[in-house]
Amino acid sequence: MESTADELVRAAEAVHVHGRAHKGFDPKGGDVIVPGGMFTYQVVVRSERVHVVQITCLGF
Template identity: 80%
Template sequence: MSWSWEYAFGAEEAATSAPSAFLTAVAHKADELVRAAAAQYVHGRSHEDADPTGGDVIVPGGMFTYQIVVRRERVYVVQITYLGF
């Protein structure tokens, strides 16, 4: 398995109504988070400590909240908020 990101919970449904430019910005930042997590947690599947705290990322047009689950080698986008700025 290799690191990747995906929408979780209601974020996937919310993404269906958000503008494509905003979703592209979310995907770009989520890709950056995946690269950072893969570099920091090289042996993700055998990770035994608690998962790191997620956070909020501001992107053009809004923000999103993410959570890293190391043993699954995933960055989950759990909420997106389009504000239109």
């Protein structure tokens, strides 16, 4: 999960180069399926952050 989250952060940095100067709405978050579960994220451009809001572990 950590490497997938790192990729997500790099992608957000590439798309939203001028994060603090961003005017408008934040992009829609999403779900990412990883081995053993999934996580839900939200990009907050003005704060230059990607928040993981839920982690689901299937545990099998």
